[in-house]
Amino acid sequence: MAASSSARGELEKMGIDQLKALKEQADLEVNLLQDSLNNIRTANARLESAAGALNDLSLRPQGKKMLVPLTASLYVPGTLDEADKVLVDIGTGYFIEKTMEDGKDYCQRKINLLKSNYEQLFEVLAKKKSVADEAGMVLQGKVRQLQAATTS
Amino acid sequence: MSSSMALRDLQRDLESKANDLAKIQKDIAKDHQLRKKYTIQLGENELVLKELDLLEEEANVYKLIGPVLVKQDLAEANANVRKRIEYISAELKRVDASIHDNEGQQNSKREAVRTSLSQII
Numbered sequence: 001m002a003a004s005s006s007a008r009g010e011l012e013k014m015g016i017d018q019l020k021a022l023k024e025q026a027d028l029e030v031n032l033l034q035d036s037l038n039n040i041r042t043a044n045a046r047l048e049s050a051a052g053a054l055n056d057l058s059l060r061p062q063g064k065k066m067l068v069p070l071t072a073s074l075y076v077p078g079t080l081d082e083a084d085k086v087l088v089d090i091g092t093g094y095f096i097e098k099t100m101e102d103g104k105d106y107c108q109r110k111i112n113l114l115k116s117n118y119e120q121l122f123e124v125l126a127k128k129k130s131v132a133d134e135a136g137m138v139l140q141g142k143v144r145q146l147q148a149a150t151t152s
Numbered sequence: 153m154s155s156s157m158a159l160r161d162l163q164r165d166l167e168s169k170a171n172d173l174a175k176i177q178k179d180i181a182k183d184h185q186l187r188k189k190y191t192i193q194l195g196e197n198e199l200v201l202k203e204l205d206l207l208e209e210e211a212n213v214y215k216l217i218g219p220v221l222v223k224q225d226l227a228e229a230n231a232n233v234r235k236r237i238e239y240i241s242a243e244l245k246r247v248d249a250s251i252h253d254n255e256g257q258q259n260s261k262r263e264a265v266r267t268s269l270s271q272i273i
Contacts, residue, residue: 087214090203091196092236094229095221097212106203 011138016146019139026132033125040118044111051107057083058100159272166268173261176254183251190244194237201233 011019060066060080067075086103087095098106204213204226213229214221 088203091200092233093216094200094204094224094233095214095216096203096207097214 023135169265
Protein backbone atom coordinates (compact mmCIF):
# COMPACT_ATOMS: atom_id res chain seq x y z
CA MET A 1 0.00 0.00 0.00
CA ALA A 2 2.86 2.37 0.80
CA ALA A 3 4.39 1.61 -2.59
CA SER A 4 1.23 2.47 -4.50
CA SER A 5 0.70 5.77 -2.65
CA SER A 6 4.25 6.93 -3.41
CA ALA A 7 3.71 5.90 -7.05
CA ARG A 8 0.50 7.90 -6.94
CA GLY A 9 2.45 10.93 -5.71
CA GLU A 10 4.71 10.55 -8.76
CA LEU A 11 1.70 10.32 -11.07
CA GLU A 12 0.03 13.38 -9.54
CA LYS A 13 3.12 15.46 -10.22
CA MET A 14 3.07 14.68 -13.96
CA GLY A 15 1.34 16.87 -16.53
CA ILE A 16 -1.80 15.74 -18.35
CA ASP A 17 0.03 15.02 -21.60
CA GLN A 18 2.69 12.99 -19.85
CA LEU A 19 0.03 11.06 -17.96
CA LYS A 20 -1.83 10.29 -21.18
CA ALA A 21 1.37 9.06 -22.83
CA LEU A 22 2.20 6.93 -19.79
CA LYS A 23 -1.27 5.41 -19.71
CA GLU A 24 -1.16 4.59 -23.42
CA GLN A 25 2.26 3.02 -23.02
CA ALA A 26 1.08 0.94 -20.05
CA ASP A 27 -2.06 -0.15 -21.95
CA LEU A 28 0.06 -1.28 -24.88
CA GLU A 29 2.27 -3.32 -22.58
CA VAL A 30 -0.77 -4.88 -20.88
CA ASN A 31 -2.10 -5.95 -24.28
CA LEU A 32 1.22 -7.49 -25.27
CA LEU A 33 1.39 -9.38 -21.99
CA GLN A 34 -2.19 -10.61 -22.43
CA ASP A 35 -1.29 -11.95 -25.88
CA SER A 36 1.74 -13.75 -24.49
CA LEU A 37 -0.36 -15.28 -21.72
CA ASN A 38 -2.89 -16.49 -24.29
CA ASN A 39 -0.13 -18.06 -26.36
CA ILE A 40 1.18 -19.89 -23.32
CA ARG A 41 -2.30 -21.17 -22.54
CA THR A 42 -2.74 -22.48 -26.10
CA ALA A 43 0.66 -24.19 -26.05
CA ASN A 44 -0.19 -25.75 -22.70
CA ALA A 45 -3.50 -27.08 -24.04
CA ARG A 46 -1.64 -28.67 -26.98
CA LEU A 47 0.88 -30.29 -24.63
CA GLU A 48 -1.89 -31.62 -22.39
CA SER A 49 -3.67 -33.20 -25.36
CA ALA A 50 -0.33 -34.70 -26.48
CA ALA A 51 0.18 -36.19 -23.02
CA GLY A 52 -3.38 -37.56 -23.13
CA ALA A 53 -2.76 -39.11 -26.55
CA LEU A 54 0.44 -40.71 -25.24
CA ASN A 55 -1.41 -42.21 -22.29
CA ASP A 56 -4.04 -43.56 -24.65
CA LEU A 57 -1.43 -44.99 -26.98
CA SER A 58 0.36 -46.78 -24.17
CA LEU A 59 -2.85 -48.69 -23.42
CA ARG A 60 -3.10 -50.10 -26.95
CA PRO A 61 -1.63 -53.53 -27.57
CA GLN A 62 0.93 -54.12 -30.27
CA GLY A 63 -0.54 -55.34 -33.56
CA LYS A 64 -3.81 -53.51 -33.02
CA LYS A 65 -5.55 -52.44 -36.28
CA MET A 66 -5.56 -48.66 -36.80
CA LEU A 67 -6.04 -45.93 -39.44
CA VAL A 68 -2.95 -43.94 -40.33
CA PRO A 69 -3.45 -40.36 -41.65
CA LEU A 70 -1.56 -39.71 -44.88
CA THR A 71 -3.16 -36.32 -45.50
CA ALA A 72 -5.84 -34.37 -43.68
CA SER A 73 -8.51 -36.33 -45.56
CA LEU A 74 -6.81 -39.62 -46.42
CA TYR A 75 -6.41 -42.43 -43.91
CA VAL A 76 -4.84 -45.80 -44.59
CA PRO A 77 -5.39 -48.99 -42.58
CA GLY A 78 -2.37 -50.26 -40.69
CA THR A 79 -1.31 -52.14 -37.59
CA LEU A 80 0.22 -50.62 -34.48
CA ASP A 81 3.90 -51.46 -34.20
CA GLU A 82 5.85 -51.17 -31.00
CA ALA A 83 4.17 -48.53 -28.87
CA ASP A 84 7.08 -48.36 -26.52
CA LYS A 85 9.23 -45.98 -28.60
CA VAL A 86 8.06 -42.44 -29.42
CA LEU A 87 9.68 -39.62 -31.42
CA VAL A 88 9.71 -36.34 -29.52
CA ASP A 89 9.99 -32.98 -31.31
CA ILE A 90 12.34 -30.90 -29.17
CA GLY A 91 12.52 -27.86 -31.49
CA THR A 92 14.74 -26.48 -34.29
CA GLY A 93 14.03 -29.57 -36.38
CA TYR A 94 15.44 -32.14 -33.97
CA PHE A 95 13.57 -35.28 -32.96
CA ILE A 96 14.69 -37.78 -30.36
CA GLU A 97 13.58 -41.33 -29.86
CA LYS A 98 12.36 -41.89 -26.34
CA THR A 99 10.58 -44.64 -24.46
CA MET A 100 6.92 -44.18 -23.65
CA GLU A 101 7.87 -43.40 -20.05
CA ASP A 102 10.39 -40.73 -21.06
CA GLY A 103 7.93 -39.31 -23.57
CA LYS A 104 5.26 -38.88 -20.90
CA ASP A 105 7.89 -37.42 -18.60
CA TYR A 106 8.93 -34.95 -21.34
CA CYS A 107 5.35 -33.76 -21.79
CA GLN A 108 4.94 -33.34 -18.07
CA ARG A 109 8.20 -31.39 -17.80
CA LYS A 110 7.19 -29.02 -20.60
CA ILE A 111 3.75 -28.53 -19.06
CA ASN A 112 5.33 -27.63 -15.72
CA LEU A 113 7.78 -25.23 -17.36
CA LEU A 114 4.95 -23.47 -19.20
CA LYS A 115 2.88 -23.29 -16.03
CA SER A 116 5.65 -21.54 -14.12
CA ASN A 117 6.25 -19.15 -17.03
CA TYR A 118 2.52 -18.41 -17.08
CA GLU A 119 2.53 -17.56 -13.39
CA GLN A 120 5.56 -15.29 -13.69
CA LEU A 121 4.02 -13.44 -16.63
CA PHE A 122 0.72 -13.15 -14.79
CA GLU A 123 2.42 -11.35 -11.91
CA VAL A 124 4.11 -8.90 -14.30
CA LEU A 125 0.75 -8.34 -16.01
CA ALA A 126 -0.99 -7.64 -12.70
CA LYS A 127 1.61 -5.00 -11.79
CA LYS A 128 1.45 -3.32 -15.21
CA LYS A 129 -2.33 -3.35 -15.09
CA SER A 130 -2.39 -1.60 -11.72
CA VAL A 131 0.02 1.07 -13.04
CA ALA A 132 -2.22 1.60 -16.09
CA ASP A 133 -5.34 1.82 -13.92
CA GLU A 134 -3.74 4.27 -11.47
CA ALA A 135 -2.53 6.46 -14.34
CA GLY A 136 -6.02 6.40 -15.83
CA MET A 137 -7.64 7.45 -12.55
CA VAL A 138 -5.16 10.25 -11.87
CA LEU A 139 -5.59 11.42 -15.48
CA GLN A 140 -9.38 11.53 -15.11
CA GLY A 141 -9.04 13.46 -11.85
CA LYS A 142 -6.76 16.04 -13.46
CA VAL A 143 -8.99 16.47 -16.50
CA ARG A 144 -11.95 17.05 -14.22
CA GLN A 145 -9.93 19.59 -12.21
CA LEU A 146 -8.98 21.38 -15.43
CA GLN A 147 -12.58 21.46 -16.62
CA ALA A 148 -13.79 22.80 -13.25
CA ALA A 149 -11.05 25.51 -13.34
CA THR A 150 -11.89 26.64 -16.89
CA THR A 151 -15.67 26.74 -16.38
CA SER A 152 -15.64 28.55 -13.01
CA MET B 153 14.81 39.54 -48.08
CA SER B 154 17.95 38.18 -46.54
CA SER B 155 16.12 37.44 -43.27
CA SER B 156 13.43 35.39 -45.04
CA MET B 157 16.14 33.49 -46.95
CA ALA B 158 17.96 32.85 -43.69
CA LEU B 159 14.66 31.63 -42.22
CA ARG B 160 14.17 29.24 -45.14
CA ASP B 161 17.71 27.96 -44.69
CA LEU B 162 17.05 27.35 -41.00
CA GLN B 163 13.82 25.54 -41.83
CA ARG B 164 15.56 23.34 -44.38
CA ASP B 165 18.24 22.61 -41.81
CA LEU B 166 15.59 21.67 -39.24
CA GLU B 167 13.89 19.40 -41.79
CA SER B 168 17.08 17.57 -42.63
CA LYS B 169 17.96 17.14 -38.93
CA ALA B 170 14.43 15.85 -38.25
CA ASN B 171 14.77 13.39 -41.13
CA ASP B 172 18.07 12.14 -39.74
CA LEU B 173 16.41 11.59 -36.36
CA ALA B 174 13.50 9.71 -37.95
CA LYS B 175 15.91 7.47 -39.86
CA ILE B 176 17.86 6.60 -36.72
CA GLN B 177 14.64 5.80 -34.87
CA LYS B 178 13.61 3.47 -37.70
CA ASP B 179 17.00 1.74 -37.48
CA ILE B 180 16.60 1.32 -33.73
CA ALA B 181 13.12 -0.19 -34.20
CA LYS B 182 14.50 -2.63 -36.81
CA ASP B 183 17.31 -3.60 -34.46
CA HIS B 184 14.82 -4.27 -31.68
CA GLN B 185 12.88 -6.64 -33.96
CA LEU B 186 16.11 -8.43 -34.82
CA ARG B 187 17.03 -8.66 -31.16
CA LYS B 188 13.65 -10.20 -30.36
CA LYS B 189 14.11 -12.79 -33.13
CA TYR B 190 17.59 -13.75 -31.93
CA THR B 191 16.49 -13.99 -28.30
CA ILE B 192 13.70 -16.39 -29.26
CA GLN B 193 16.03 -18.52 -31.38
CA LEU B 194 18.61 -18.62 -28.61
CA GLY B 195 16.01 -19.76 -26.08
CA GLU B 196 14.75 -22.51 -28.39
CA ASN B 197 18.25 -23.81 -29.10
CA GLU B 198 19.13 -23.87 -25.41
CA LEU B 199 16.01 -25.96 -24.74
CA VAL B 200 17.10 -28.39 -27.45
CA LEU B 201 20.59 -28.61 -25.95
CA LYS B 202 19.14 -29.37 -22.53
CA GLU B 203 17.06 -32.22 -23.95
CA LEU B 204 20.02 -33.61 -25.86
CA ASP B 205 22.13 -33.55 -22.70
CA LEU B 206 19.53 -35.63 -20.89
CA LEU B 207 19.88 -38.39 -23.48
CA GLU B 208 22.03 -41.44 -23.01
CA GLU B 209 24.82 -42.30 -25.43
CA GLU B 210 22.99 -44.80 -27.66
CA ALA B 211 19.72 -42.87 -27.91
CA ASN B 212 18.66 -42.08 -31.48
CA VAL B 213 18.54 -38.48 -32.67
CA TYR B 214 16.87 -37.45 -35.92
CA LYS B 215 16.94 -34.14 -37.75
CA LEU B 216 14.17 -32.88 -40.02
CA ILE B 217 15.82 -31.72 -43.26
CA GLY B 218 13.00 -30.64 -45.55
CA PRO B 219 10.57 -33.56 -45.76
CA VAL B 220 13.23 -36.07 -44.69
CA LEU B 221 13.88 -37.28 -41.15
CA VAL B 222 17.60 -38.12 -41.05
CA LYS B 223 19.30 -40.08 -38.31
CA GLN B 224 22.02 -38.03 -36.65
CA ASP B 225 24.87 -38.83 -34.35
CA LEU B 226 24.25 -37.56 -30.82
CA ALA B 227 27.72 -35.97 -30.61
CA GLU B 228 27.22 -34.30 -33.99
CA ALA B 229 23.79 -32.96 -33.01
CA ASN B 230 25.25 -31.63 -29.75
CA ALA B 231 28.09 -29.92 -31.64
CA ASN B 232 25.68 -28.41 -34.18
CA VAL B 233 23.34 -27.00 -31.58
CA ARG B 234 26.26 -25.64 -29.54
CA LYS B 235 27.69 -23.92 -32.61
CA ARG B 236 24.31 -22.40 -33.42
CA ILE B 237 24.03 -21.11 -29.86
CA GLU B 238 27.48 -19.53 -30.14
CA TYR B 239 26.59 -17.90 -33.45
CA ILE B 240 23.27 -16.54 -32.22
CA SER B 241 24.86 -15.19 -29.01
CA ALA B 242 27.49 -13.38 -31.08
CA GLU B 243 24.81 -11.91 -33.37
CA LEU B 244 22.77 -10.84 -30.31
CA LYS B 245 25.79 -9.05 -28.85
CA ARG B 246 26.38 -7.32 -32.20
CA VAL B 247 22.76 -6.13 -32.35
CA ASP B 248 22.93 -4.90 -28.77
CA ALA B 249 26.04 -2.85 -29.57
CA SER B 250 24.31 -1.45 -32.65
CA ILE B 251 21.26 -0.46 -30.56
CA HIS B 252 23.52 1.19 -27.99
CA ASP B 253 25.35 3.21 -30.67
CA ASN B 254 22.14 4.22 -32.42
CA GLU B 255 20.58 5.35 -29.17
CA GLY B 256 23.58 7.58 -28.52
CA GLN B 257 23.26 9.00 -32.04
CA GLN B 258 19.53 9.43 -31.53
CA ASN B 259 20.14 11.60 -28.48
CA SER B 260 22.66 13.81 -30.26
CA LYS B 261 20.33 14.18 -33.29
CA ARG B 262 17.51 15.13 -30.91
CA GLU B 263 19.69 17.85 -29.42
CA ALA B 264 20.58 19.08 -32.93
CA VAL B 265 16.88 19.28 -33.83
CA ARG B 266 16.18 21.17 -30.62
CA THR B 267 18.92 23.75 -31.28
CA SER B 268 17.73 24.15 -34.89
CA LEU B 269 14.18 24.71 -33.66
CA SER B 270 15.29 27.24 -31.04
CA GLN B 271 17.21 29.18 -33.71
CA ILE B 272 14.05 29.52 -35.80
CA ILE B 273 11.88 30.50 -32.88
